[in-house]
Structure formats: structure tokens, C-alpha cells
Amino acid sequence: MAKKTLVPFGPQHPVLPEPVHLDLVLEDETVVQAVPQVGYVHRGLENLVDKRDFQQFTYIAERICGICSFGHSMGYSQAVENLMGIEVPERAEYLRVIFHEMSRMHSHLLWLGLAADAFGFESLFMHSWRLRERLLDIFERTTGGRVILNFCIPGGVVHDIENTELEAIVSTLRGMREDYDQIAATFLDDASVRSRLSGVGYLSKADARTYGCVGPMARASGWDVDVRNNGLGAYSALADFKPVTSQDGDCYARCQVRVEEVRQSIDIITELASKIPDGETLVKIKGNPAEGAESLTRIEQPRGEAIYYIKGNGTKFLERCRVRTPTSTNIPGMCATLGGSDLADVPNIVLTIDPCISCSER
Amino acid sequence: MSVKDTSKKGASYVKKSPWIIHYDAASCNGCDIEVLASLTPLYDVERFGIINTGNPRHADIFLVTGSVNEQAKPVIEQIYSQMVEPKVVIACGICACSGGVFKTCYNTMGGIDQVIPVDVYVPGCAVRPEALIDGVVRALDILEQKRAAMDAGLPVPTPEVKLGVETPRVLHTQDDPDESGTPIEPAAQGGEGAKR
Numbered sequence: 001m002a003k004k005t006l007v008p009f010g011p012q013h014p015v016l017p018e019p020v021h022l023d024l025v026l027e028d029e030t031v032v033q034a035v036p037q038v039g040y041v042h043r044g045l046e047n048l049v050d051k052r053d054f055q056q057f058t059y060i061a062e063r064i065c066g067i068c069s070f071g072h073s074m075g076y077s078q079a080v081e082n083l084m085g086i087e088v089p090e091r092a093e094y095l096r097v098i099f100h101e102m103s104r105m106h107s108h109l110l111w112l113g114l115a116a117d118a119f120g121f122e123s124l125f126m127h128s129w130r131l132r133e134r135l136l137d138i139f140e141r142t143t144g145g146r147v148i149l150n151f152c153i154p155g156g157v158v159h160d161i162e163n164t165e166l167e168a169i170v171s172t173l174r175g176m177r178e179d180y181d182q183i184a185a186t187f188l189d190d191a192s193v194r195s196r197l198s199g200v201g202y203l204s205k206a207d208a209r210t211y212g213c214v215g216p217m218a219r220a221s222g223w224d225v226d227v228r229n230n231g232l233g234a235y236s237a238l239a240d241f242k243p244v245t246s247q248d249g250d251c252y253a254r255c256q257v258r259v260e261e262v263r264q265s266i267d268i269i270t271e272l273a274s275k276i277p278d279g280e281t282l283v284k285i286k287g288n289p290a291e292g293a294e295s296l297t298r299i300e301q302p303r304g305e306a307i308y309y310i311k312g313n314g315t316k317f318l319e320r321c322r323v324r325t326p327t328s329t330n331i332p333g334m335c336a337t338l339g340g341s342d343l344a345d346v347p348n349i350v351l352t353i354d355p356c357i358s359c360s361e362r
Numbered sequence: 363m364s365v366k367d368t369s370k371k372g373a374s375y376v377k378k379s380p381w382i383i384h385y386d387a388a389s390c391n392g393c394d395i396e397v398l399a400s401l402t403p404l405y406d407v408e409r410f411g412i413i414n415t416g417n418p419r420h421a422d423i424f425l426v427t428g429s430v431n432e433q434a435k436p437v438i439e440q441i442y443s444q445m446v447e448p449k450v451v452i453a454c455g456i457c458a459c460s461g462g463v464f465k466t467c468y469n470t471m472g473g474i475d476q477v478i479p480v481d482v483y484v485p486g487c488a489v490r491p492e493a494l495i496d497g498v499v500r501a502l503d504i505l506e507q508k509r510a511a512m513d514a515g516l517p518v519p520t521p522e523v524k525l526g527v528e529t530p531r532v533l534h535t536q537d538d539p540d541e542s543g544t545p546i547e548p549a550a551q552g553g554e555g556a557k558r
Contacts, residue, residue: 011434011437012385012416012437012441013416014415014416017384017386017391017394017395017398018386018391018394019385019386019387019434019437039431039433040386040387040388040431040433040434040437041386041388041389041428041431041434042388042431042433042469043388043429043431043464043467043469043470044467044468044469044470045464045467047467047468048466048467051466059463060463063390063392063463063464063487064390065390065391066389066390066391066392066393066394066395066488067391067392067395069390069392110395113402125402126402126403127403129398129399129402129403130402130403130404133399133402133403133404136399145488146396146399146488146490147392147395147396147488148392148487148488356391358386358388358389358390358391
């Protein structure tokens, strides 16, 4: 039996935009065990509910993570609305889903770029990020921010987006589609990409269930778990929604699922923009959350299911806010996948779960 | 001066291609993806020879984001001590400058300058790539001053580490003070706003 060596991976590592540390136990070049160590990004912001009232906390919730920022503000707002029994105007629901899907597209394009960088295809990285800038332009034009939007608040959205603007968004996305198809073809058909991703980091469907994987990680193993499927909010208006799945369970399948989800998001936005009703976009919230009232909301973030739990105590401050984010549930699955892989494949496998460390550590 | 003022006579050029190293010290990711966005085609600082490296020994400029927690502190100190002189530290985003919205969190130290000396502060939540590039251009000047001091055999001018001291901060790139999200105090020791 070969001698065991311990190789530290991270927290500062060229492929990782965010710090996470893995202790990799190696036998020769094969990983036998991966032990994660987290806490490099822990800020303790759930505790800020003591210092910020429930409306101000929306902006803190948005800053849980800069990539899935819109999703976090949307999830938290929905939790507050459930807690206080507020009916959100229908137009606001549609606008939320449109922006949520755009933020999913920007997150997936960001990931595709980082993944390309991890397997050494730098021009593909540049092209993915070039395409992503068009989405950021839309965000900047409509909300004023590029990554932190401050657009979704409890009760609806901050301001209306006019129908002409929505048409402009749809036509921008239609224009993006051609360029995107080229990038997607490179990701899915290029021989060098295939040789780096195919068969690497296999996770079976049974294992995905055992480790409680969510999002594209679970869907790439053939498990069609997707909160959007439940038809909450404006997702119920979609004529047809089917989660994108793949049966292979390897890094290539995870890439494939995300590539397809970008196209699916364009379809969702196009459909909702054509169906969006007119009307108000914001209702004012009066009063405070009742004492002991609890609410739990699930939304589908770009990385998977996120759960928001909040509890009121009769004052304007919340008793407790708890967020369960997709990356924290995917890390056990990732560590299981790392066992048996080559050391050279570790960066690829770590990236294919789309780790969002600031989400998972908050 | 490494970047020549274009209004004056003479070519506008960068004397040195500064390489940057980036570390996320308890940030929300917003600034980190903007750091990467400045390297990619729309802003494309790579055309000036600015490359993101993973090796502290290769880097001239240290871009740090986030409000620093106890666990990130030794990592930042290690990266900083491994970089060779002359080196410049840029605090990217309002969290790195002063703690930002996370200032009152129990686990943050409130700014990079609590741990390592910071030369340039770039505020914003999230920091905009334009502001970041401006910060890097200012860092080039400071880099050049430090190199000149080294050539002359003088001690390298290094800002102080503030270790828990609440001092009014002079924020750089203050063209639009409202964008920073934090009240900006006048300079304590009467310097001009842009230079420390």
C-alpha cells in the first residue's frame, strides 16, 4: 500500500475565487479522502436581525452573496410576506421571476467561465464573461446596480419596469442566444473540454439522494429536484416547466445541465414578459411581525434549493432568521465525489458543484 | 510617476506591468466578481499587462475584499508577508475599507487596515470596475514611489496598521462620495484628500 500524504488545497488557490480549505489525503496521485474546513467567510450576518429591523434586513439578506444576490432578497421577502400574510401584486411576482431568471443566467455564465478557466480554456472564460456583461448592462439600466440590485423588497419590487423596457430585455436576450449557442457548442462538443470533464467526479443518483444534493448537482445525477417545479409565484403561469436533467452524474453532465438551464431561463423570461399583467408593483407593509409567528420559504437559487426561516417577536426586529443555502448541502456530496479521483481533477470537481462559499458560511 | 498624465507632453504608458493577487477575506462575492470582471473583455485591464496571478511572490498589487474575520486574518498576513517589496495593498469595496454593512457583525474585524497596511481605499457596494481600475492606477504611482525610496536606500513608506483604532479614514477615488455608502471624514492630519 502506498504511503499516505496530506495535501492542503486552498484557502488561497488560483481556481478558487473564494476561500475554502480542503485537506486531501492522497495515496500516490489518488485522493482517498477529502476533509473540508470552512469558516473563512463567516461574518455572522444572521445575527444582525437584532440590530436591523425586518425591512432593513432585506438589504443585509441581499448581501449574503453577491452572485445570487437577487435570489436572497427574493427569498427573504417571500418569507416576510408569508409571515405577515401580505398579498404581493401579480405584476411584482412576474418581475421577480424575470429578474431571478436573469440572475440565474448571469450566475451560470459566470460559472461556465470559471469552469473553463479551471480546465485551462482561457478564451472560453473570456467569451462567457463577455456575454455575461450584457445581462449586467440590463441590471444596471433597470435597477442601477451591477451585482447588488436592491430591487426586491418585502411587498413587491421597488419600482415598475415598463413594458417597453421588458421588450428591450427580451430582444437583448434573443440577440444573446446566437452568441450563447456558439459558446454552448464549444462547452458540449469540444474534444478538449470533453476529455477534461467526461467521466470525472461521478456521483450516482442514489448517492445524490443520500448526501442530500440539490440544484444542478442533483439534476446532473438524474434526480429531477427543482423548487420551480412546484409552481410557486409566477412560475405557475408557465405553460410547461420541466427540470433539466442528465443521467451521467459526472462533471460533463453538470456542465451540460447548466448550459441547458441558461436556454431554459431565456424561454421563461420570454414567456413571462409576454404574459405579464398590468397593475401595481408594491404594497406598503404596516405593522410588525406577530410574536411567535414563523414562516419557511423555499426558492430555487442558481445553485439549488435555498430555505429561509424567520420568526417574529412582536417588535420590528425579528427573533431569528436562518438561511439554508445550496452549497452547504452540496459539500458532503462533493467530498464523496472527490474520493477516488485524481489530484489533477480536484479543481474541476470542486468547481462543478459551483461552490458559493459566502452563501454557505454567511 | 509610472502612469504619465496624458494632459502633459509625452507618451502615456505604464512603466511596469503590475501583477495582482486577489483574496476574498470574508466578502460577499460581489466585489470579487467585479475584480474578475475588470479582467474580462468589457473592462479588460489585461491589455495593460495587469494579470491576476495565484502566486504571492509574483504579485505587485494585493487586492483584498471583505471585512476580515479571525480565520481569514492569518491568510492575509501570510500572503502579504510573502509578497516582495515594493508592494501595494488595495482595499476593494466598502467592507474592506471600513467593514461596511457587516461592521457590526460579531465575527468581523472591520476593514483590512486592522490587519495589514492599506495604501489605496476603493469604496463601493459592490465596487464598480471603473473605480477599481482607478484604484489600481493610483496604486501604480505609490508602487513607483516605494521603488524610488528603495533605490535611494530609504525605508519604504508604509501606512500604519490601525489595530482596533477608530480613525477617520480618507477614502480614495472620491469623485462621487455618495457612492461609497459611508460618511467620509475629512483627512485627520490635513493632507490632500487623494494622497495618504
